[in-house]
Amino acid sequence: DQQVKQNSPSLSVQEGRISILNCDYTNSMFDYFLWYKKYPAEGPTFLISISSIKDKNEDGRFTVFLNKSAKHLSLHIVPSQPGDSAVYFCAAKAWYGGSQGNLIFGKGTKLSVKP
Amino acid sequence: DVKVTQSSRYLVKRTGEKVFLECVQDMDHENMFWYRQDPGLGLRLIYFSYDVKMKEKGDIPEGYSVSREKKERFSLILESASTNQTSMYLCASSFTQTSSYEQYFGPGTRLTVT
Numbered sequence: 001d002q003q004v005k006q007n008s009p010s011l012s013v014q015e016g017r018i019s020i021l022n023c024d025y026t027n028s029m030f031d032y033f034l035w036y037k038k039y040p041a042e043g044p045t046f047l048i049s050i051s052s053i054k055d056k057n058e059d060g061r062f063t064v065f066l067n068k069s070a071k072h073l074s075l076h077i078v079p080s081q082p083g084d085s086a087v088y089f090c091a092a093k094a095w096y097g098g099s100q101g102n103l104i105f106g107k108g109t110k111l112s113v114k115p
Numbered sequence: 116d117v118k119v120t121q122s123s124r125y126l127v128k129r130t131g132e133k134v135f136l137e138c139v140q141d142m143d144h145e146n147m148f149w150y151r152q153d154p155g156l157g158l159r160l161i162y163f164s165y166d167v168k169m170k171e172k173g174d175i176p177e178g179y180s181v182s183r184e185k186k187e188r189f190s191l192i193l194e195s196a197s198t199n200q201t202s203m204y205l206c207a208s209s210f211t212q213t214s215s216y217e218q219y220f221g222p223g224t225r226l227t228v229t
Contacts, residue, residue: 009155032216043119043205043220044158089158093216102148103218107157 003027004092006106013113019077021109023090026071032093034103035064035075037086044089048075080113087111118142119221121206127227134193136224138206145211147189148218149173149181151202158205164189165211196228 005024013019023033031052036044050057050064050073057064063076077084087110091103122137140147149161150173160173162181170181178200182190189208193200203225207218 006157034217036220041124041223041225043207043222045220046217049215049217102160102163103216105150105158107155 001026002106003030003094004090004104004106006088006090006109008109009107010110010112013080013111015082015113015115016079019075019080019084019111019113021075021077021088021090021111023073023075023106024071025073025092027092027094028068028071030092030094030104033064033066033073034091034093035062036089036091036105037084038089038108039086047088077111080111082113082115085111085113119206119208119219121204121221121224123224124222125225125227127229128193128196129229130197132193132196132228134196134226134228136191136193136204136206136226138189138191138208138221139187140189140206140208140219141187142208142210142219143186144208144219145186146209146218147183148207148209149179149189149191150205150207151175152205152223153202161191193226196226198228200226201228202226 034049035047038044066073087108090106119140148163150158164183180192206221209218
């Protein structure tokens with residue numbers, strides 16, 4: 001069963017507008033969340049993260065919001081730029097085995113920003 | 116800058132061949148991971164290691180094995196490649212003691228099994 005869900009496989013936005021990417025999770029034990037961005041033929045790169053003790057974290061054009069009661073987080077990109085076109089993965093920190101840093105990833109949302 | 120390198124960007128192998136994918140990180144990270152990425156399925160964890168000579172199964176370990184003889188190097192082995200192992204393989208590493216839990220990824224290896 002998917003513990004981290006990104007229900008929108010794709011999103012298309014006009015340049016300059018806001019992009020909102022959504023992510024839902026099922027495990028209330030998750031206490032840290034990350035967003036990664038991935039271009040084709042490259043590895044994912046870290047974008048922004050949020051601890052469960054916060055409800056918002058900002059970094060430049062990127063803001064992540066966390067609603068723990070709804071088990072929902074969202075990534076806002078304002079303003080969107082064509083270079084933001086990529087696949088965005090939501091991830092939650094999990095604990096299993098001996099590792100203290102496993103991440104569970106969603107399936108990704110492909111963002112297309114049109115000029 | 117953290118650097119995670121993977122031995123090949125593109126690889127074509129035949130069914131039944133033994134395949135080695137190598138990953139090296141230069142940041143003295145304790146944890147290393149192998150994922151595969153397939154369209155519509157996201158990133159799925161194959162194996163991970165939190166110390167030299169330690170390994171643990173991820174979500175889809177069948178048909179794969181790993182080796183970690185040195186801290187900086189983590190190898191993924193396909194014992195007998197099959198067409199359903201055609202995929203993008205991504206290696207990642209991270210610190211154990213960290214407040215950010217960020218994993219650093221390599222550029223990926225696009226493996227095609229024919």
